[in-house]
Amino acid sequence: MNVLFNNSETMLFVFVRVLSILMMVPFFGGPSAPAMVKVGISLTLAFVITPMIGILVPIPDNAAALAIGVFREVLLGLAIGFLVKLVFTAVEIAGQVTGMQMGLGIANVIDPQTSSQMSVLSQFYNLSGILLFFSLNAHLIFIFAIKESFAIVPPYSFSITGGMTQDFLFVTGEMFKIAVKIAAPIMVSILLVNVAMGVMARTVPQLNIFVVGFPITITLGIVVLLFSLPFVFSVLSAVYMDLLGSIINMMRASAL
Numbered sequence: 001m002n003v004l005f006n007n008s009e010t011m012l013f014v015f016v017r018v019l020s021i022l023m024m025v026p027f028f029g030g031p032s033a034p035a036m037v038k039v040g041i042s043l044t045l046a047f048v049i050t051p052m053i054g055i056l057v058p059i060p061d062n063a064a065a066l067a068i069g070v071f072r073e074v075l076l077g078l079a080i081g082f083l084v085k086l087v088f089t090a091v092e093i094a095g096q097v098t099g100m101q102m103g104l105g106i107a108n109v110i111d112p113q114t115s116s117q118m119s120v121l122s123q124f125y126n127l128s129g130i131l132l133f134f135s136l137n138a139h140l141i142f143i144f145a146i147k148e149s150f151a152i153v154p155p156y157s158f159s160i161t162g163g164m165t166q167d168f169l170f171v172t173g174e175m176f177k178i179a180v181k182i183a184a185p186i187m188v189s190i191l192l193v194n195v196a197m198g199v200m201a202r203t204v205p206q207l208n209i210f211v212v213g214f215p216i217t218i219t220l221g222i223v224v225l226l227f228s229l230p231f232v233f234s235v236l237s238a239v240y241m242d243l244l245g246s247i248i249n250m251m252r253a254s255a256l
Contacts, residue, residue: 080247185228
């Protein structure tokens with residue numbers, strides 16, 4: 001307790017950074033998670049991380065300097081949280097695209113994390129990605145990355161640099177690649193079915209291709225989804241394991 005009391009200034013900055021991160025990550029950042037839960041988890045992590053980082057952050061006498069330091073911590077926390085959110089956004093994009101291809105885009109549900117509409121398949125991918133994230137203990141890697149962030153970017157040293165902007169652009173491009181990888185099996189199979197039905201429509205004009213094709217695309221999409229889940233999980237597992245490196249590279253580029 002004495003150690004925590006002596007590091008109370010450091011814990012303030014740890015709490016601000018952790019809370020800013022949790023405001024962005026999908027499993028805690030949505031309106032479905034109460035504010036008191038976010039604050040409680042942030043305080044718990046701050047109590048745990050503060051003695052481990054081994055630095056003392058003095059509170060300046062100037063209130064403006066303190067405000068600038070806290071504001072930098074908020075920006076860095078939002079940046080780290082946004083980096084994690086991009087991974088789950090890729091999963092949602094894959095679900096939206098495949099849902100539209102299968103014809104399930106008309107059946108939308110409300111996402112409790114963002115209070116926005118998304119397809120049923122996108123919600124399935126999103127929940128599966130969150131469950132996989134915790135089952136692989138990727139949240140422990142995420143907490144370790146938060147701890148390492150104070151060694152790489154101490155308080156008062158965060159800055160938005162050109163290297164950080166390039167890292168964000170690179171991760172954004174990778175987000176679309178991940179979405180294409182996840183959606184590729186269903187997209188390719190539905191495309192082949194649409195080509196086959198187009199040939200059938202030209203060969204047998206009496207056939208109502210819209211009535212026949214709708215249940216075929218849905219059934220085929222569900223079958224391909226079931227068989228492609230191991231591939232999807234392997235792609236997401238590799239992405240989760242690389243998340244620590246992406247966060248560290250971004251923080252190194254943002255350090256003064």
